[in-house]
Amino acid sequence: MAEALFFLLIEQIGTALAEEAINHASFLFVRERTILTQVRSRMNQIKSEFEVIQAFLSHIGTRKENDRLLEAWVKQVREVAFAVEDTMDQYIYLLAERHRRKSRGFPKKILRRPSISRGWHSIADELEEILNRLHHLRDMKERYGIKTTKGDNPSVANETLQNLADSSHFIDDEEIVGIKKNKKLLVQWLLDREPHRTVIAVWGMVGLGKTTLVSKVYRSKIIKAHFDCHAWVTVSQAFRVDGLLRRIVGEFFKEKEGVIPQHIDTLGRRDLIQILHDYLEEKKYLIILDDVCGTDVWNELRDSFLDNGHGSRIILTTRYQNVASLATRNRVMELEHLSEGEAWFLFCRRAFWKDKERECPPAVESQARELVNKCQGLPLAIVSIGNYLSLRQKKEIEWKKVLDDINWVLNNNPELGVMKSILALSLHDLPEYLKNCFLYCGIFPENYPIKRKRLIRLWVAEGFIKKRGKRSMEEVAEDNLNELIQRCMLQVTERNDFGRVRACRMNAIMRELALSISEREDFYSVRGPTDTSSANDARRLSVHRCGSNMHFDRRTMLHLRSFIYFDTTIFPMKLSFKLLRVLDLQGTLLESVPDGVFTLFNLYYLGLRKTRIRKIPKSIKRLINLQTLDLAYTKIKSLPDGIAELKKLRHLFVHTIGDQTHKSFSEFSGFPAPRGIWDLKDLQTLQGVEAGGKMVRKLKQMTQLRSFRIMKVRAIHCGDLSAAITEMTQLHRLDIVAAEEKESLNIQSISVPPPHLEKLTFRAKLEVPPKWVGSLNNLTWLRLCWSALKEDPLPSICKLPNLVFLLLVRAYDGPRLVFQEGWFPKLKDLRLVDMDHLQQLEIEKVALPKLRQLNLVRCGTLMAVPQGIWYLQKLEMLYLEEMPQEFVGTLRSRNHGKDGLLKRHQSEGLDDHTKIPPIPLAITHVFQKDGRWYGESLKDADLSQYEEEYIAALREEMDWKEDR
Incomplete structure (x- = not known):
C-alpha cells in the first residue's frame, strides 16, 4: 500500500507548488525568497523521484510482500516519504502564517523575526537531507539488484485465485453449505425459454462462494445436456482480450476434441472473433467469465459472442456492482453471507472432519463460536480457519490463543495463506485513490457502525480526497465510499429512507488484513485493552477501551497525524503532537479541552461531540487549518469571535439537547453567531447558529452553505432570512427553529x-x-413541528415526487386528515406525533402506495383505527406509543375475531376479501406505567411482552433523530 502514500504526497507537493503558494510567497522579503527558491527546487526534485518510485511500487504489486530484500528497501523508502510529509506540512504552515500576519498588518520587525527565517532554513536543510537519502536509496536499489519482473506474470494472489477456481470444480457437494436456493434459481435462469442471449451476473465480496456456486451448476448433467458447447475462463486483473479469446476458443475445441485452429497464438483479435462466430453460429452455448474485475472486460468481449437466437447464456462472476449491472434485466444474483446456523455447520464440518459426528467439543465451543462470529458468514474465512484449527489440539488454552491473536495467526501460518492472498487481491486491485480510504476504515473498532458523514469528513481532513472539477471534496469522498461498497470492500449496515448509505462496516476478517498491512506500513496502530505498548512509528493511533492502562510514549508519538479515542473514560494525557491533523475524542467524559490542542497548527479535524465540554477559548483562532469543528451535543452555549479567523473551516456543529422526551418546544439550543462568521467562504455546514439582526442580514454572503440550521428565529427576521435562503443555491438541508412556541x-x-x-x-x-x-422536486425528507396550522398542509405537499419521510408534530389543528388517491407516491415513512386535535385519519385507495412504516404517537383524540389502512399493501410496521386505550383495544383483538382488523376490512365493502393484504408484519404498542416503559405486540392472538432493553432500543429507533 506504500504506493498510495506516494500518490498522495505527489499531489500534496504539486498543490504546495501551485499558484496560490506563489501568491503567498510574494509577502516574503528578498532574503527569504532566496531560501524559498531553494526549497521549491528541492521539492520539485523530490516530486520527480516520488513519481518514479510510485510507478515502481505499483508495477511490483504484491511481490514486495514475498521478497525480504525488496520489503526492506520499501520500508526505508516509506520512512523518507513520512519525512517529506512532515516537512511539507511545516512548509505550508509557514507560508500561511506569513500571509496571515502580513494581511493583518503586523509590523515589519515582527515579520523579520529570526525564528521565522530559521524556519525556512530548517525546511531547506531537511529537504536537502531527504534528497540525499533518496539518492542513497536509488544507489542501494541498483547495488542489490532490486528490479521489477519482466512481462505480465500474475501476482501470487491471482495465481491462487486461478487455483481456487480450478479446485472449486471438484469440491464434494456435502462440503458446500448455503447454496441450494441460489443453485436452483441459477439453473432456472439457464434453462428458461428466452431465445435471446442472456447475460447473468453473480456478484458479492471475495470469498462468498461465487465460483463454487457457478461451478456446481456448470458441471451438472442437466446443464451439460442443455447446451451444445461450454467454456469457462478466469479473468485476471491484467487481462488481455486476445488472450481471453484464445482461451475461449481453446475451451470450445478441447471440449469436442476438435483440432484447434493452426497458428492460434499468432492470430489477431479480428481473426479470433471470426473463428468464434463461425463456431457458435448454430449452437446454444454457455460461457462462464469468472472474476470479472471491470466493465471494460465485457465491453471489449460482448461483440465476440453471437446472439443467434438459440437461447445461449453467459455468466459473469464479479466482486463489483458496476460489472453486475451489465447483466440482462432481473438476472443479477447477489450472494449473501451465510446465516449463523449455516456458518456453524460449515465450520464444524471443516474443524472436526476427523470426528464421525463432526460436533464441537464443549471444551472449545465458546472460542469456536467467537471465531465463527468473527468470520461473519464468509465461507472462505470459515473454511480456512476451520481447516487450520482441525490441526490443533482441542484444548481451550490452544483455541484461546488463536482467538486472542487472530491477526498474528493470519500472517504467520501457511494454512491460512490461501485465504489471505485471495482477500488481499481485492485490496491490491483498488486504485490508488481508494487504498488509503479503505485501510482507514480499520481504525474503527470491530463491527463498529461507521457513520457516512463522519467518515467522509475524516477522509477529507486526512488529505485522502482531492477536489475534482466543480465537485466538493465531500462529494468526491462519498463517491469513493460508494465505490468501496460496490466493490464489496465495505458492507452497508444502515440506509436512510431514500436509500443513501447512513452507516457501514468492514468485514472482521478483512479488517484483520487491513490492520496487518497498516501496522506493517505504520499507516496506523490500534490499541485495545490488552495492549500496553506504545504506537511505535505509526502515523495514526486508535485507542479502544484502554482506560488508564494505555501507555503513551510522547517521544515516539511526536510524528502522529491522527489520534482517535473510542474509550469513554476521561482522556488521560497532555497533547504534544506537533503535526496532528485529526483529533477525535467523541463520546469521552471530557469537561474541558485538553492542554495543547490550540498549539496544533496542523489540525484539520477536532471532534468533541457528546463530551461534557462547556467552553471553547479564544485561542481556537490558532488552528488556522481547521476544517471540521464538531461540538454537537456538548454543553457549549457560545463560541469566541476568533472562530471567524478559521478561514478553512468547512463544517461547524454546535447544538445541544435539553429535553430528551421531545415533548418540549425548547428541546434544542444553539449558539449566538460569533462576529464575522458570515465571512467564512468555505463553510458548508453550519448547525445551531442563533438568529440575530446582523446575522440574518449577513446571511446573503453565505451562498456556499449546504447544510444550515438556524435557531431562535423571530418574525422580524423572516424577510432577511427568506432573501438569504433564495441565494443559497447549494443548500441540501435546511432547519428553521423559532425563538419560542408562540412565535409565528x-x-x-x-x-x-x-x-x-x-x-x-x-x-x-x-x-x-x-x-x-x-x-x-428533490425533497426527500420533511418535518413540520409545532406548526399549529389551521389549513390542512397535505394538499400543498402531496405531489412531491421524491418525498420518502414525513413527520408531523403538532403540525395541524384540524380534526381530520385524508390521504387521497394518488397522493405521496414514494412516501415510505409517515409519523404523526402529538396531533392533539386529530380525530379521524383516512387513507383512500392508491394513496401512499409505498408506505412501509406508520407511527402514531400520543394522538390523544384519535380513537379509531385509520380508515383504509388495509389499502397499504407495503406496510411492514405499525408503531403506537401512548395511544388511547380505545384505539389500542381495537388492535388487541384477534386478527380474525369479530372486532379484528380482517372483519373490519370486509365490513368496509371490499369486493374480494381474498385480495386483502396481510396485517403488517409488526404492530407494536409502547406505553408508560408507573414510571416504567412497557411494550407489546398486537398482531398475534398470544400477546408477547417485550423486555425493557428492547423497548429502549425500539424507542430509540422510532425517534425522529436530528442527525438522520
Whole structure:
C-alpha cells in the first residue's frame, strides 16, 4: 500500500507548488525568497523521484510482500516519504502564517523575526537531507539488484485465485453449505425459454462462494445436456482480450476434441472473433467469465459472442456492482453471507472432519463460536480457519490463543495463506485513490457502525480526497465510499429512507488484513485493552477501551497525524503532537479541552461531540487549518469571535439537547453567531447558529452553505432570512427553529427555493403552509413541528415526487386528515406525533402506495383505527406509543375475531376479501406505567411482552433523530 502514500504526497507537493503558494510567497522579503527558491527546487526534485518510485511500487504489486530484500528497501523508502510529509506540512504552515500576519498588518520587525527565517532554513536543510537519502536509496536499489519482473506474470494472489477456481470444480457437494436456493434459481435462469442471449451476473465480496456456486451448476448433467458447447475462463486483473479469446476458443475445441485452429497464438483479435462466430453460429452455448474485475472486460468481449437466437447464456462472476449491472434485466444474483446456523455447520464440518459426528467439543465451543462470529458468514474465512484449527489440539488454552491473536495467526501460518492472498487481491486491485480510504476504515473498532458523514469528513481532513472539477471534496469522498461498497470492500449496515448509505462496516476478517498491512506500513496502530505498548512509528493511533492502562510514549508519538479515542473514560494525557491533523475524542467524559490542542497548527479535524465540554477559548483562532469543528451535543452555549479567523473551516456543529422526551418546544439550543462568521467562504455546514439582526442580514454572503440550521428565529427576521435562503443555491438541508412556541413565522417570500434541497424542517408556528415547499422536486425528507396550522398542509405537499419521510408534530389543528388517491407516491415513512386535535385519519385507495412504516404517537383524540389502512399493501410496521386505550383495544383483538382488523376490512365493502393484504408484519404498542416503559405486540392472538432493553432500543429507533 506504500504506493498510495506516494500518490498522495505527489499531489500534496504539486498543490504546495501551485499558484496560490506563489501568491503567498510574494509577502516574503528578498532574503527569504532566496531560501524559498531553494526549497521549491528541492521539492520539485523530490516530486520527480516520488513519481518514479510510485510507478515502481505499483508495477511490483504484491511481490514486495514475498521478497525480504525488496520489503526492506520499501520500508526505508516509506520512512523518507513520512519525512517529506512532515516537512511539507511545516512548509505550508509557514507560508500561511506569513500571509496571515502580513494581511493583518503586523509590523515589519515582527515579520523579520529570526525564528521565522530559521524556519525556512530548517525546511531547506531537511529537504536537502531527504534528497540525499533518496539518492542513497536509488544507489542501494541498483547495488542489490532490486528490479521489477519482466512481462505480465500474475501476482501470487491471482495465481491462487486461478487455483481456487480450478479446485472449486471438484469440491464434494456435502462440503458446500448455503447454496441450494441460489443453485436452483441459477439453473432456472439457464434453462428458461428466452431465445435471446442472456447475460447473468453473480456478484458479492471475495470469498462468498461465487465460483463454487457457478461451478456446481456448470458441471451438472442437466446443464451439460442443455447446451451444445461450454467454456469457462478466469479473468485476471491484467487481462488481455486476445488472450481471453484464445482461451475461449481453446475451451470450445478441447471440449469436442476438435483440432484447434493452426497458428492460434499468432492470430489477431479480428481473426479470433471470426473463428468464434463461425463456431457458435448454430449452437446454444454457455460461457462462464469468472472474476470479472471491470466493465471494460465485457465491453471489449460482448461483440465476440453471437446472439443467434438459440437461447445461449453467459455468466459473469464479479466482486463489483458496476460489472453486475451489465447483466440482462432481473438476472443479477447477489450472494449473501451465510446465516449463523449455516456458518456453524460449515465450520464444524471443516474443524472436526476427523470426528464421525463432526460436533464441537464443549471444551472449545465458546472460542469456536467467537471465531465463527468473527468470520461473519464468509465461507472462505470459515473454511480456512476451520481447516487450520482441525490441526490443533482441542484444548481451550490452544483455541484461546488463536482467538486472542487472530491477526498474528493470519500472517504467520501457511494454512491460512490461501485465504489471505485471495482477500488481499481485492485490496491490491483498488486504485490508488481508494487504498488509503479503505485501510482507514480499520481504525474503527470491530463491527463498529461507521457513520457516512463522519467518515467522509475524516477522509477529507486526512488529505485522502482531492477536489475534482466543480465537485466538493465531500462529494468526491462519498463517491469513493460508494465505490468501496460496490466493490464489496465495505458492507452497508444502515440506509436512510431514500436509500443513501447512513452507516457501514468492514468485514472482521478483512479488517484483520487491513490492520496487518497498516501496522506493517505504520499507516496506523490500534490499541485495545490488552495492549500496553506504545504506537511505535505509526502515523495514526486508535485507542479502544484502554482506560488508564494505555501507555503513551510522547517521544515516539511526536510524528502522529491522527489520534482517535473510542474509550469513554476521561482522556488521560497532555497533547504534544506537533503535526496532528485529526483529533477525535467523541463520546469521552471530557469537561474541558485538553492542554495543547490550540498549539496544533496542523489540525484539520477536532471532534468533541457528546463530551461534557462547556467552553471553547479564544485561542481556537490558532488552528488556522481547521476544517471540521464538531461540538454537537456538548454543553457549549457560545463560541469566541476568533472562530471567524478559521478561514478553512468547512463544517461547524454546535447544538445541544435539553429535553430528551421531545415533548418540549425548547428541546434544542444553539449558539449566538460569533462576529464575522458570515465571512467564512468555505463553510458548508453550519448547525445551531442563533438568529440575530446582523446575522440574518449577513446571511446573503453565505451562498456556499449546504447544510444550515438556524435557531431562535423571530418574525422580524423572516424577510432577511427568506432573501438569504433564495441565494443559497447549494443548500441540501435546511432547519428553521423559532425563538419560542408562540412565535409565528412567515416564510412565504422565498421566490426561488434552493433547487437541490433534500431535507427540510420547520420547528415553528406557521401562519400558512409555505407554498414553495410543493415545488421542491428533490425533497426527500420533511418535518413540520409545532406548526399549529389551521389549513390542512397535505394538499400543498402531496405531489412531491421524491418525498420518502414525513413527520408531523403538532403540525395541524384540524380534526381530520385524508390521504387521497394518488397522493405521496414514494412516501415510505409517515409519523404523526402529538396531533392533539386529530380525530379521524383516512387513507383512500392508491394513496401512499409505498408506505412501509406508520407511527402514531400520543394522538390523544384519535380513537379509531385509520380508515383504509388495509389499502397499504407495503406496510411492514405499525408503531403506537401512548395511544388511547380505545384505539389500542381495537388492535388487541384477534386478527380474525369479530372486532379484528380482517372483519373490519370486509365490513368496509371490499369486493374480494381474498385480495386483502396481510396485517403488517409488526404492530407494536409502547406505553408508560408507573414510571416504567412497557411494550407489546398486537398482531398475534398470544400477546408477547417485550423486555425493557428492547423497548429502549425500539424507542430509540422510532425517534425522529436530528442527525438522520
